[in-house]
Amino acid sequence: MSISQKTAWAQLGIFGALVIGWVVLFAVEGTIFYWQDETMMMAFYWLCAAAFAGLVVMNVTAVIVKSRTGAITDERDRAIFRRASLWATGTSYSVVVALLLVLAIYYMNDGSDVISVYFPLLIVIVGGVTLLLTQAVAALLLYGRKVNHA
Amino acid sequence: MAPLQKRAWWGLGVGLVFAVAFVLVFILMGGIETFDEDRGFRIIIDVLWVGGLVANLVIMELTIRKSHQVDERDRLILDRAPRVQWLAVVFTLVAWVIALTEVYHATHLIPSVYMYVIFMSVLIVSTLAQSLGIIIGYWRADRPQG
Numbered sequence: 100m101s102i103s104q105k106t107a108w109a110q111l112g113i114f115g116a117l118v119i120g121w122v123v124l125f126a127v128e129g130t131i132f133y134w135q136d137e138t139m140m141m142a143f144y145w146l147c148a149a150a151f152a153g154l155v156v157m158n159v160t161a162v163i164v165k166s167r168t169g170a171i172t173d174e175r176d177r178a179i180f181r182r183a184s185l186w187a188t189g190t191s192y193s194v195v196v197a198l199l200l201v202l203a204i205y206y207m208n209d210g211s212d213v214i215s216v217y218f219p220l221l222i223v224i225v226g227g228v229t230l231l232l233t234q235a236v237a238a239l240l241l242y243g244r245k246v247n248h249a
Numbered sequence: 250m251a252p253l254q255k256r257a258w259w260g261l262g263v264g265l266v267f268a269v270a271f272v273l274v275f276i277l278m279g280g281i282e283t284f285d286e287d288r289g290f291r292i293i294i295d296v297l298w299v300g301g302l303v304a305n306l307v308i309m310e311l312t313i314r315k316s317h318q319v320d321e322r323d324r325l326i327l328d329r330a331p332r333v334q335w336l337a338v339v340f341t342l343v344a345w346v347i348a349l350t351e352v353y354h355a356t357h358l359i360p361s362v363y364m365y366v367i368f369m370s371v372l373i374v375s376t377l378a379q380s381l382g383i384i385i386g387y388w389r390a391d392r393p394q395g
């Protein structure tokens with residue numbers, strides 16, 4: 100297993116855990132509107148912060164391992180990550196646009212004059228997490244496909 | 250200049266004209282409060298943003314569909330453009346978050362019509378960024394290697 104494949108697994112683990120953490124938090128509190136309760140808001144932000152700190156640690160570790168062991172990423176790894184990034188940006192962009200449209204239609208039809216200022220922030224965070232999760236899943240699928248073809 | 254590069258410049262130019270018109274009309278006709286109440290205003294704004302998207306789509310598709318005008322290098326540049334698009338969308342959303350949080354700091358509540366305005370702005374920025382991504386791709390590819 101190449102170092103790029105391992106980082107894809109780690110990325111999937113980190114952001115998969117974040118999504119599970121969110122689901123548990125929302126289920127316990129009985130709402131996804133994390134801003135309604137100060138404790139829930141802090142828990143939500145700490146989960147996000149932990150995941151993004153995990154991403155930084157993962158990338159730093161990968162750089163250290165590469166320099167110490169001389170592990171290299173070849174043209175195949177780069178091609179896989181280019182393709183995975185393309186899928187990830189497309190998916191994340193679609194999710195962000197769909198969320199904005201659904202919320203706009205829902206709240207305008209609902210007759211609500213105002214919504215929470217935290218909604219746009221939630222969409223940015225969901226977009227970022229979607230990007231990183233899709234990138235990891237797409238890279239792993241592409242690695243699997245390349246191995247099967249080999 | 251490659252046909253795709255030429256189209257990207259056209260796309261950026263036409264997109265900017267529509268985007269500037271969109272912003273000017275939005276500000277001059279009264280901003281967010283009037284937008285929520287005036288149906289005519291909403292239709293003009295919809296025509297401007299949808300018009301910009303359609304114009305860009307037509308300009309880009311004209312080249313991409315003619316496969317003899319697009320080689321392997323063009324496809325590689327085209328594949329990398331979404332990165333610029335995604336960054337532009339993220340920065341647009343972050344700018345909206347900061348601006349709205351600051352303006353509506355006292356109540357933490359924003360008019361719900363802002364979601365629709367953010368949606369329109371994201372699509373406009375994304376369309377412009379696609380052309381910009383292609384132009385940057387050609388600029389990087391043509392840059393002499395040090």
